[in-house]
Amino acid sequence: MVNEARNWDQEFNTEILLKGWIRTKRDSKGGFSFLEINDGSCFGNIQIVADKELENYESEILKLFPGSSVSIKGIIVESPGKGQNAEIQAKEIKVYGFCDVNTYPIQKQRLSPEKLREIAHIRPRTNTFGAVTRVRNELIKATHEFYQSKGFLNIHTPIITGNDCEGAGQMFQVTTLDMNRKLKENETVDYADDFFGKKTHLTVSGQLEAETYACALGNVYTFGPTFRAENSNTTRHLSEFWMVEPEMAFADIQDDMDLAEDYLKHLCSSVLNNCAEDMEFFQKRISKTIIEKLQNITENSFERISYTDAVKILVESNKKFEFKPEWGIDLQTEHERYLTEEKFKKPVIIIDYPKNIKAFYMKANDDEKTVAAMDVLVPEIGEIIGGSQREDDFDKLSKRIKEMEIDIDEYWWYLDLRKFGSVPHAGFGLGFERAVQFCTGMANIRDVIPFPRTPRNADF
């Protein structure tokens, strides 16, 4: 692979075989061409020297343009030129597929991220998306490493759910009913006729199901797709995104915060240790301080403050906010940014939110005004993790469900967990794409997932 050839640590002048795509080519009329090949194994390319003595030099090599796919059999040698240690003297070049330079959308010139989104099937061939893809992969690997090393069991929670009200946002309906069938006057849709015999949606969270396994097997985590049908048009929202949701039995909100902080630190150090070349690219071209930023995460502890103290800090900051900070109202983006980017300049975990702005399942605190919720806020992105200790008291949970006018019958199985050997337990959800954004410095969440789904866009 190109990665191996670039960092050649064996004897030179041996024969190797490479397969990949041409990134750029420089012809010399003196009788040879330089081809740069990339195969996705690393950020950099390897230089191939193709001499005119090759039998297909005139007929094929000169017609190769960026995007063409080739295999090269050749001798790896120390490079006499600047910019690389090793290069390949080609003995044989086989062309798999030519690439029409007049219609191929990628040129040497820098393309805007917006333009690349229109060609999402081609953009993985760019430097940026190669780097994003490798870092994203590293974060997937690091996630499983982290939880597996701690004995968490990975569970797959359902994608299709019949829960009418999981609490988080608008849902996509799943149906096999004929949408073209016209209803008669006064007729309503009868979901008994639908595929599952009831109204179903795509999941907005695997948490409730994960709790059932945590309350049986200890510590578990999910890592799956999540769907929100909100009409959100921002740089940090997707309609379809991936979420990592650990759930711990015999754990409280303190354990939850510790886990969240350890996990984020593990993600950052994994990327720093294993994606050095890609991170140098991000530092150079995407975000000038990204490496120091990640190092700071791994070296310093997160700030932990209560919601009440956070509001106090905001009020006492004397900063002019568009929305006045006030106890009982959710923190606005400008408030979060002040805390993470100006006041503390690092991730901030905020706990003990007013119960009225949080979900029904969160553990009531003794003050009866707040719940054991925690949000991890990071600079620039804001909320990257949201979690809580769960209410494990049957009576308190039932009461809360009724208070919030949620259909309690839908939650009979969820309440059963509190009826049969209830345990204190806690967990959180990490927006995986936000983590990729955070680690790469990419400004728009649509550029850290291969095929972003957003309002009005489900192409490819």
Place this chain on the structure above:
RNA sequence: UGGUGUGUAGCUUAAUGGUGAAGCGCUCCCCUGUUAAGGGAGAUAUUGUAGGUUCGAGUCCUACCACAUCAGCCA
């Protein structure tokens, strides 16, 4: 969903209401162990869509569409 902004060649951008330019890429020529190669010549546009104002609209106005961005919803 609301506020703001943008839409011109394959790409990136110019163009006081008056004949739509340039760079990159492409084609040809010259030079060259080059590396965002260099030098010279050439080809390339229903200015997002539909109306309107005007002698004349890429430019001004209206509507729509798309995209971006900020905010809300959240992860």
